[in-house]
Amino acid sequence: MATTPKRRLPVMADVAKEAGVSHQTVSRVLNDHPNVRADTRARVEEAISRLGYRRNLVARALVTKRSRMLGVVSFDTTLYGPASTIYGIEQAARTAGYFVSIVSLKSLDATSVRAAIDYLTEQGVDGVVVVAPQRSAGRALESLPSGTPAVAVEGTHRADVSVVCIDQFEGARLATRHLLDLGHETVWHVSGPPDWLETEGRLAGWRTTLEAAGRPVPPPLPGDWSPRTGYEAGRRLAAMDEVTAVFAANDQMALGVLRALSEEGVKVPDRMSVVGFDDIPESEFFSPPLTTVRQDFDAVGRRCIEALLRQIDSGPVAYERLVVPPAFIVRSSTAPAR
Amino acid sequence: MATTPKRRLPVMADVAKEAGVSHQTVSRVLNDHPNVRADTRARVEEAISRLGYRRNLVARALVTKRSRMLGVVSFDTTLYGPASTIYGIEQAARTAGYFVSIVSLKSLDATSVRAAIDYLTEQGVDGVVVVAPQRSAGRALESLPSGTPAVAVEGTHRADVSVVCIDQFEGARLATRHLLDLGHETVWHVSGPPDWLETEGRLAGWRTTLEAAGRPVPPPLPGDWSPRTGYEAGRRLAAMDEVTAVFAANDQMALGVLRALSEEGVKVPDRMSVVGFDDIPESEFFSPPLTTVRQDFDAVGRRCIEALLRQIDSGPVAYERLVVPPAFIVRSSTAPAR
DNA sequence: CCGCAAGATGTGATCGGTCATGTCTCAAGC
DNA sequence: GCTTGAGACATGACCGATCACATCTTGCGG
Incomplete structure (x- = not known):
C-alpha cells in the first residue's frame, strides 16, 4: 500500500519532494552532474529507490531530440548473414547505450526500403543501419534526406553514407x-x-x-x-x-x-x-x-555502430568504406585434382 | 532553399499556420477524426506535404503514454528458432502499427532477463515478448511488476503472463x-x-x-x-x-x-x-x-502479438496458453527396421 | 424567425523531462 | 572589510504533440 498510494508512476517531482530538493537537482543526480553535494546526492538516490522511480526516456527524448535508439532495416532476418549482422549490431549498440528497433523486409525494392527508413525516422531514431546488400536498396539510400545519420552494410556509393562490408x-x-x-x-x-x-x-x-x-x-x-x-x-x-x-x-x-x-x-x-x-x-x-x-559478421556489426555513432556525435563525416577481411577455412570438401 | 528556410523540422504549429487553421485541427486531420470539413482537411493535407511535415511520435508518446513500440527479449537471435520467431513477431507487430525493439542476450539467467525487461520498460515499450525458453528466464517473468503487458514464448506458468508455445x-x-x-x-x-x-x-x-x-x-x-x-x-x-x-x-x-x-x-x-x-x-x-x-514459427510470432495487443488494449486478461501444433515431415533419413 | 443541438474549430493546460538563468552561500584575494 | 567567483541549488520556460473544454457555425424543427 505504501508503495502505490496513487496509481501513477512516480515522476521527478515526486522524487524531488520526497528528498526535499528541486526537480532540477534530481535531474543533476540522474545525469551525474558534478555540482551536487555528496549528502544531497545520497538523499536523492535514496528517495529514488524508495519510490522505485524510473526516468521516463520518452520525455527526455522529446527535449534532447535524442532518442538513443537506432533503426535497422534488413532483408529477411531469418538468413544467417543478416541475423548474425544484426546480432552484432545489437550487441554493439547496447554496450554504447543505444536501443535497436528493427524492420525486416521481404522485398528490398527502393520503395519499401525508403518507407521503412521513413517509418523509423518518424519514430525518432537517431540513425539508421541498412542491411540491404542489393543494388535496388542502395538506391533508396541515395535519396535519403541528407543529415540523417546512416550506415549501409554492403551497399551504395553515395558520398555521405558510410559503408561497412566484407571483402x-x-x-x-x-x-x-x-x-x-x-x-x-x-x-x-x-x-x-x-x-x-x-x-x-x-x-x-x-x-x-x-x-x-x-x-x-x-x-x-x-x-x-x-x-x-x-x-x-x-x-x-x-x-x-x-x-x-x-x-x-x-x-x-x-x-x-x-x-x-x-x-x-x-x-x-x-x-x-x-x-x-x-x-x-x-x-x-x-x-x-x-x-x-x-x-566476421560480429565485426561488421561493431563497425556499423562505430561509424554511425561517429556521425551522430560529430555530424556528417567524410564518406568511409570500412572493409572487413574474410578468412579462408579449409576442411574436407576440397582435394587435389585427379 | 525554399524547402529549408529554417533549419528546424516543421512542427504542427507550422503546418497550422501554413494551412490557416489551429494546431488542433491539424491534429484532427492526422488522427483522422471525423469532425473536420472535407475542404479544411484537404488544405491541411496540402500544407503537410508542402512542408514535408512528419509527426513527432516521441511527443505523441509522451502525452498518450503509448509508444506503439513493443520490446522483445530473446536468447541468441542467430539460432534459427529465435530468429524465425522474431521475424514473425516483427511482421505481425508492424502490420498492427507497432515497432519492435530487440534485446538479445547471450545468457538467460533471471537477472539479465529482468535487466533487459527493465531496460525496455524504461524506454517506454507498451509490452514485452520474452523469447526465453528456459526455466531460469521464466523465473524472471514471475517477478515482473504486474500490469506490464507481457507474453512469453515457451515459458513460465505465472497466472497473468500469457504463453505461446509449440506443442x-x-x-x-x-x-x-x-x-x-x-x-x-x-x-x-x-x-x-x-x-x-x-x-x-x-x-x-x-x-x-x-x-x-x-x-x-x-x-x-x-x-x-x-x-x-x-x-x-x-x-x-x-x-x-x-x-x-x-x-x-x-x-x-x-x-x-x-x-x-x-x-x-x-x-x-x-x-x-x-x-x-x-x-x-x-x-x-x-x-x-x-x-x-x-x-510454425510465424504462427508463434503472430499469436504473441495478438495476445500482447489484447492485453495492451483491454488490460490484464485471464491467463492464456496458446499452443501451436507441429507438423511431421517425412523425408529419407528413416526406414523400416532391418 | 427563434432556439438549440450537433458539427467545426480554437484555446490553454499538460505530459515529464532538460536547459537557461537566477539566487544564495561561502571562501579566496586585494 | 568588501569584492569576486565558483559551487549548490531553485525557478520557470520549453520540447511537440494530445486532451479537455470553450467558442463559433450550421442545420433544422417548431
Whole structure:
C-alpha cells in the first residue's frame, strides 16, 4: 500500500519532494552532474529507490531530440548473414547505450526500403543501419534526406553514407585460388541472385582470378542462396564430366550441390571439390565438412555502430568504406585434382 | 532553399499556420477524426506535404503514454528458432502499427532477463515478448511488476503472463511414434541442454511414447543444440550395435549425428534411422534428407502479438496458453527396421 | 424567425523531462 | 572589510504533440 498510494508512476517531482530538493537537482543526480553535494546526492538516490522511480526516456527524448535508439532495416532476418549482422549490431549498440528497433523486409525494392527508413525516422531514431546488400536498396539510400545519420552494410556509393562490408572479392579470390592451387584446370561457380552486391563481388573475384591465371571461365550457374538452387546446379554439374571444382556463392547452395553430387554418385572431394561461402555453423558437419570462406559478421556489426555513432556525435563525416577481411577455412570438401 | 528556410523540422504549429487553421485541427486531420470539413482537411493535407511535415511520435508518446513500440527479449537471435520467431513477431507487430525493439542476450539467467525487461520498460515499450525458453528466464517473468503487458514464448506458468508455445510433447511423440511404427524396437534420443523447456517437452514426449508402447527407454545423450554435440553423440551411437533409431532434439544435432554415422560407415537410413526437430531450410538437403518435425514459427510470432495487443488494449486478461501444433515431415533419413 | 443541438474549430493546460538563468552561500584575494 | 567567483541549488520556460473544454457555425424543427 505504501508503495502505490496513487496509481501513477512516480515522476521527478515526486522524487524531488520526497528528498526535499528541486526537480532540477534530481535531474543533476540522474545525469551525474558534478555540482551536487555528496549528502544531497545520497538523499536523492535514496528517495529514488524508495519510490522505485524510473526516468521516463520518452520525455527526455522529446527535449534532447535524442532518442538513443537506432533503426535497422534488413532483408529477411531469418538468413544467417543478416541475423548474425544484426546480432552484432545489437550487441554493439547496447554496450554504447543505444536501443535497436528493427524492420525486416521481404522485398528490398527502393520503395519499401525508403518507407521503412521513413517509418523509423518518424519514430525518432537517431540513425539508421541498412542491411540491404542489393543494388535496388542502395538506391533508396541515395535519396535519403541528407543529415540523417546512416550506415549501409554492403551497399551504395553515395558520398555521405558510410559503408561497412566484407571483402567479397577477396573471399572469392581465396576460394578460387585455393582450387587452382590444388591443380584444378578451372573452377565452376554457382552464383547468388542478381542485383545482390555480394553476388557481384563474388562473381568478380572468381572471374578475375580465373582470368589472371589464364584459365577458361565457364558460365556461372544461377542460384538464389537457397539449398534448392544449389541442388539444381549440382545436378547439372554432375552431368558434366569435365567439371572437377565448384565454388558456390554461399554454404546453403554448397549444401545443395553436395546433396546432388551425392545422389549422382559423384564423390566429394575425390572426383569433385566444392567450396562455399559464409561458414555457417552447420558447414563443419556437412558430408563432407565444407571448405569455405568465413565472414566476421560480429565485426561488421561493431563497425556499423562505430561509424554511425561517429556521425551522430560529430555530424556528417567524410564518406568511409570500412572493409572487413574474410578468412579462408579449409576442411574436407576440397582435394587435389585427379 | 525554399524547402529549408529554417533549419528546424516543421512542427504542427507550422503546418497550422501554413494551412490557416489551429494546431488542433491539424491534429484532427492526422488522427483522422471525423469532425473536420472535407475542404479544411484537404488544405491541411496540402500544407503537410508542402512542408514535408512528419509527426513527432516521441511527443505523441509522451502525452498518450503509448509508444506503439513493443520490446522483445530473446536468447541468441542467430539460432534459427529465435530468429524465425522474431521475424514473425516483427511482421505481425508492424502490420498492427507497432515497432519492435530487440534485446538479445547471450545468457538467460533471471537477472539479465529482468535487466533487459527493465531496460525496455524504461524506454517506454507498451509490452514485452520474452523469447526465453528456459526455466531460469521464466523465473524472471514471475517477478515482473504486474500490469506490464507481457507474453512469453515457451515459458513460465505465472497466472497473468500469457504463453505461446509449440506443442513440443506432441512433436516428440510424432517422431518417436513414426520410428516405432517403422518397426524399430526402441528409439534413442539426443537431447537439448538442460533447463530448456523445449528439451524437457521433447524428452517427455519421447519417453512417454516409449513407455506407453512398453519399450525400453535408453538413457538420453546430452547435447546443447550445436552440431558438434550431435556429432559426439553420433559417434557413441555408431559404436553400439543395437541402436537402429535416433531422435535428435533439433536438426543441427541431427546433422552432427548424420556426419558421425557417415564417418563410421553406418548407412542412413539402411542401418540407422534419424529424425530431427525444427525443419530448418537446410534439412531437406542433408545426406540423406532429414525426416523432422516442423515448427510454425510465424504462427508463434503472430499469436504473441495478438495476445500482447489484447492485453495492451483491454488490460490484464485471464491467463492464456496458446499452443501451436507441429507438423511431421517425412523425408529419407528413416526406414523400416532391418 | 427563434432556439438549440450537433458539427467545426480554437484555446490553454499538460505530459515529464532538460536547459537557461537566477539566487544564495561561502571562501579566496586585494 | 568588501569584492569576486565558483559551487549548490531553485525557478520557470520549453520540447511537440494530445486532451479537455470553450467558442463559433450550421442545420433544422417548431
